[in-house]
Amino acid sequence: MSRQDHIREFAAQALSEGRVDYFIGWKEGFNPSEVIxxxxxxxxxxxxxxxxxxxxxxxxxxxxxxxxxxxxAKIGVCVKGCxxxxxxxxLQEQLVDRERLYVVGVPCDGIMxxxxxxxxxxxxxxxxxxxxxxxxxxxxxxxEKREFDQQAVLLDMCTRCRYPNPLYADDMAGPAVPxxxxxxxxxDWSDLADYEALSDDGKQELLARIYATCVxxxxxxxxxxxxxxxDRCVNRSRQPELVSQKxxxxxxxxxxxxxxxxxxxxxxxxxxxxxxCPVEIPLYLLHRKMNKExxxxxxxxxxxxxxxxxxxxxxxxxxxxxx
Amino acid sequence: xxxKFLASEQLPxxxxxxxxxxxxxxxxKSDGLVQFDIWELRKEVELQxxxxxxxxxxxxxxxxxxxxxxxxxxxxxEETQDGASGVAPAGVAPAxxxxxxxxxxxxxxxxxxxxxxxxxxxxxFGLRPCDVRGFVQMDRVFGGYGxxxxxxxxxxxxxxxxxxxxxxxxxxxxxFCTAVGGSPAGQEGVDxxxxxxxxxxxxxxxxxxxxxxxxxxxxxxxxxxxGEAQVAEAVRVKTAASAKVDSPFTLxxxxxxxxxxxxxxxxxxxxxxxxxxxxxxxVCPNCYCFNINDSLVETEGERYRxxxxxxxxxxxxETSGHNPRAHKANRFRNRFSHKFWYYPExxxxxxxxxxxxxxxxxxxxxxxxxxxRVMGAPAAAPSEGVAAAAAPAAASSATSPVADxxxxxxxxxx
Amino acid sequence: xxxxxxxIIGIVCNWCSYAGADTAGVGRYKQPPNVRLVRVPxxxxxxxxxxxxxxxxxxxxxLISGCHPGDCHYSEGNYYARRKFELAERMIHxxxxxxxRFRWTWVxxxxxxxxxxxVTEFVAAVEKLGPREGRAL
Numbered sequence: 001m002s003r004q005d006h007i008r009e010f011a012a013q014a015l016s017e018g019r020v021d022y023f024i025g026w027k028e029g030f031n032p033s034e035v036i037x038x039x040x041x042x043x044x045x046x047x048x049x050x051x052x053x054x055x056x057x058x059x060x061x062x063x064x065x066x067x068x069x070x071x072x073a074k075i076g077v078c079v080k081g082c083x084x085x086x087x088x089x090x091l092q093e094q095l096v097d098r099e100r101l102y103v104v105g106v107p108c109d110g111i112m113x114x115x116x117x118x119x120x121x122x123x124x125x126x127x128x129x130x131x132x133x134x135x136x137x138x139x140x141x142x143x144e145k146r147e148f149d150q151q152a153v154l155l156d157m158c159t160r161c162r163y164p165n166p167l168y169a170d171d172m173a174g175p176a177v178p179x180x181x182x183x184x185x186x187x188d189w190s191d192l193a194d195y196e197a198l199s200d201d202g203k204q205e206l207l208a209r210i211y212a213t214c215v216x217x218x219x220x221x222x223x224x225x226x227x228x229x230x231d232r233c234v235n236r237s238r239q240p241e242l243v244s245q246k247x248x249x250x251x252x253x254x255x256x257x258x259x260x261x262x263x264x265x266x267x268x269x270x271x272x273x274x275x276x277c278p279v280e281i282p283l284y285l286l287h288r289k290m291n292k293e294x295x296x297x298x299x300x301x302x303x304x305x306x307x308x309x310x311x312x313x314x315x316x317x318x319x320x321x322x323x
Numbered sequence: 324x325x326x327k328f329l330a331s332e333q334l335p336x337x338x339x340x341x342x343x344x345x346x347x348x349x350x351x352k353s354d355g356l357v358q359f360d361i362w363e364l365r366k367e368v369e370l371q372x373x374x375x376x377x378x379x380x381x382x383x384x385x386x387x388x389x390x391x392x393x394x395x396x397x398x399x400x401e402e403t404q405d406g407a408s409g410v411a412p413a414g415v416a417p418a419x420x421x422x423x424x425x426x427x428x429x430x431x432x433x434x435x436x437x438x439x440x441x442x443x444x445x446x447x448f449g450l451r452p453c454d455v456r457g458f459v460q461m462d463r464v465f466g467g468y469g470x471x472x473x474x475x476x477x478x479x480x481x482x483x484x485x486x487x488x489x490x491x492x493x494x495x496x497x498x499f500c501t502a503v504g505g506s507p508a509g510q511e512g513v514d515x516x517x518x519x520x521x522x523x524x525x526x527x528x529x530x531x532x533x534x535x536x537x538x539x540x541x542x543x544x545x546x547x548x549x550g551e552a553q554v555a556e557a558v559r560v561k562t563a564a565s566a567k568v569d570s571p572f573t574l575x576x577x578x579x580x581x582x583x584x585x586x587x588x589x590x591x592x593x594x595x596x597x598x599x600x601x602x603x604x605x606v607c608p609n610c611y612c613f614n615i616n617d618s619l620v621e622t623e624g625e626r627y628r629x630x631x632x633x634x635x636x637x638x639x640x641e642t643s644g645h646n647p648r649a650h651k652a653n654r655f656r657n658r659f660s661h662k663f664w665y666y667p668e669x670x671x672x673x674x675x676x677x678x679x680x681x682x683x684x685x686x687x688x689x690x691x692x693x694x695x696r697v698m699g700a701p702a703a704a705p706s707e708g709v710a711a712a713a714a715p716a717a718a719s720s721a722t723s724p725v726a727d728x729x730x731x732x733x734x735x736x737x
Numbered sequence: 738x739x740x741x742x743x744x745i746i747g748i749v750c751n752w753c754s755y756a757g758a759d760t761a762g763v764g765r766y767k768q769p770p771n772v773r774l775v776r777v778p779x780x781x782x783x784x785x786x787x788x789x790x791x792x793x794x795x796x797x798x799x800l801i802s803g804c805h806p807g808d809c810h811y812s813e814g815n816y817y818a819r820r821k822f823e824l825a826e827r828m829i830h831x832x833x834x835x836x837x838r839f840r841w842t843w844v845x846x847x848x849x850x851x852x853x854x855x856v857t858e859f860v861a862a863v864e865k866l867g868p869r870e871g872r873a874l
Contacts, residue, residue: 008787022760029688029690030496030682030690030693033503034688035598037611037615037687039595039596042835057509062596064596067598067651067829069591069594069651121373122372123493124496124497126496137688141493141496142493153381158802168833169854178809179793180791196831198833199744199833200833200835202833203380203831203832204832204872204873205873207832207833207873213358215601215630216386216601216629217375217600217602217605218600218635219598219600219602219686222599223598223600223686231599231636234786236635236636236637238616238637241618241785242620242790243790244617245629246387246616246627247386247387248874250873252794253832253873254786254789254790254793254874255788257785257789258786258789260828261785261786261824264824268817275599275686276600276602276686277379278377278684278686279358279603280354280356281357286831289831290824292827293824295826297823297824298821307791311801312817312820315813315816315817315819315820316816317816319816319820321819321820321822321841322819322841322842323842
């Protein structure tokens with residue numbers, strides 16, 4: 001039984017038994033190269049649900065405050081490994097009600113970097129298919145077909161993943177995938193190396209260039225599953241105006257730093273913000289770095305233990321910070 | 324007006340000529356992303372990737388513009404007594420407000436205003452007919468159509484802008500310009516239209532502005548008269564391109580249907596995957612909502628306006644704290660209803676040119692075509708939704724958050 | 738034109754460091770005049786945003802100070818705070834703002850002399866780098 005079949009079966013069961021009002025999974029978008037979040041309300045619709053390496057959306061986003069509709073809905077939801085960490089982070093702080101959730105864990109082999117594929121073609125991609133042998137076949141609108149090695153077009157963060165298996169789930173869609181020995185290995189932060197090697201001035205120059213393109217659409221914070229006050233955000237406040245509403249490099253960067261600090265300890269770098277940004281700002285430079293430092297400071301990986309408190313909600317008398 | 328021909332190898336020379344008298348804006352690729360940007364020598368114009376990530380609207384309607392600076396100062400009492408110094412408190416005409424001899428010598432606050440409006444002469448080259456229609460539709464809002472407000476900031480820039488559009492040879496699957504009255508070779512608002520044919524472009528000069536912008540290129544010999552065969556090929560290219568655009572929904576009765584479906588529950592289903600961000604409106608060539616802010620540091624300040632969008636939870640928030648569109652379904656409904664119902668009612672045109680950017684760049688790929696297919700069609704069977712719409716006041720019960728608002732709160736867009 | 742003097746924002750807690758600065762004043766310990774103090778109830782109230790906002794608004798350096806660990810007027814505010822400041826320091830440096838421009842430390846109400854020393858050292862370090870102009874943040 002494939003993972004997809006498992007998901008459909010779990011969804012059908014939960015819906016028919018009335019355990020959930022709706023079930024959130026993934027389905028095909030406006031063409032087979034696109035996958036979008038699916039909200040299934042009836043058993044007859046569960047065949048829409050699919051699972052493939054294009055299912056990048058972190059569906060935990062739709063559980064956070066003011067997203068469920070109606071607000072007290074009982075919700076079934078699919079989570080990948082990284083998604084489950086955001087869910088655990090929300091549960092640690094009781095920001096979602098566990099009683100109203102039904103969670104299907106989906107072990108994950110890595111998600112496609114669709115944007116990287118897009119850049120390989122001048123034309124529009126209309127189909128992405130996956131062969132048994134780990135190949136990805138991309139078709140454009142005029143019918144051009146090209147094959148890629150699946151491992152070579154994964155999201156960068158997926159190639160460094162330490163938690164491919166969901167850490168919290170009521171049911172698992174199939175057997176676990178192999179995962180690194182976390183006792184033995186350290187997280188791989190080499191994606192930050194190029195940036196970190198820059199001089200102070202080099203960093204400022206790069207950031208100035210990157211953040212000049214931000215359009216303040218707030219997709220990054222709205223899509224962020226752990227950014228729970230998304231619709232009451234300090235970044236949008238005009239009275240007092242803590243972050244200028246002016247769209248300019250300085251306040252754009254300040255806005256991102258505010259987001260980064262406010263989710264510190266909760267954000268496992270699921271990358272949802274990176275993928276949502278319409279102008280492709282490399283937000284990982286901030287949140288991956290933040291997680292790197294938290295790991296260095298506390299050996300802490302957000303959203304991994306249900307009974308753990310996030311690092312900024314507790315303290316230790318023996319902390320060795322400051323002079 | 325004239326139809327010219329531009330050989331492909333003359334394109335860089337044409338751009339250079341255009342940039343001589345005006346700021347030249349072109350779609351260019353940077354870090355794999357196509358965006359409109361100011362042309363510089365050796366910056367290549369990107370005409371292969373269809374549709375720049377964002378529409379070119381920011382070049383006429385900037386995302387953020389400071390249009391007023393102000394400074395407070397205290398005038399000393401002697402100056403007012405003197406009368407001749409001419410410094411009067413803001414908004415007060417001293418001669419009429421009080422008898423001159425009785426005016427007490429008190430220090431008062433004065434304010435100095437400096438208004439800013441930059442409108443450099445510019446040419447936007449390589450935008451698409453749908454992008455141009457975005458400007459045409461915005462012109463109505465800002466241009467005083469129907470006796471409404473005339474915006475001097477927008478119009479000064481619009482006046483100084485020439486639009487040289489390029490026909491879309493290979494429309495995307497998300498394009499639907501023909502469904503909303505446009506075409507991949509549409510001429511509405513276009514100053515000159517370039518259509519790629521074998522060996523170059525057929526250039527149709529459509530307005531005096533277009534002619535003026537291209538005059539230098541013509542006299543320098545970069546543009547020659549188009550031959551009959553070239554013109555015929557351009558016609559074939561245009562017809563072929565139009566045939567490639569889908570017509571995914573019908574406009575017939577769309578206004579009435581949106582009105583009838585105002586309180587329909589299906590808005591909730593459609594918006595479930597919406598994250599209520601502003602991506603769709605910020606990439607849109609037509610969306611024009613803005614917000615005005617004052618910033619004041621000590622005695623100096625400025626007033627600026629920035630784009631705003633109807634998905635922003637604060638967009639309709641009132642000073643009391645009440646928000647008539649508190650739920651994302653309210654905000655979601657507004658975008659589509661505004662484009663196909665409220666705006667058309669006021670400006671006799673649609674507020675959508677079918678570029679499909681909102682579909683392509685939405686983080687969850689909310690599809691305007693799907694929304695209009697569902698909500699722009701009559702409700703199938705007499706359902707609760709239709710009954711509710713027939714009596715909107717009665718529908719404002721607490722059961723549906725969508726219904727808690729009357730159409731009168733839609734004034735902000737108009 | 739001569740370089741303008743550096744501007745430094747000091748964010749201090751009401752109970753220790755603000756009083757410490759006061760002690761320094763009363764004791765007439767000479768110190769550079771570049772620091773503008775912002776008084777907050779406790780270092781636990783300081784959001785890293787304050788420091789970033791100061792940089793955004795043109796500060797050349799930000800100095801944060803409060804009660805020594807164990808001495809917090811509210812018992813544990815600074816225990817939470819020091820975790821935040823440590824991350825803030827690392828992230829501020831990550832933005833390409835040199836380490837010398839951001840410092841956080843502890844100064845008690847009686848340590849007028851220590852306040853003098855902290856301020857003098859910090860201002861000297863920032864002066865060495867000069868004013869910040871035209872930066873990303």
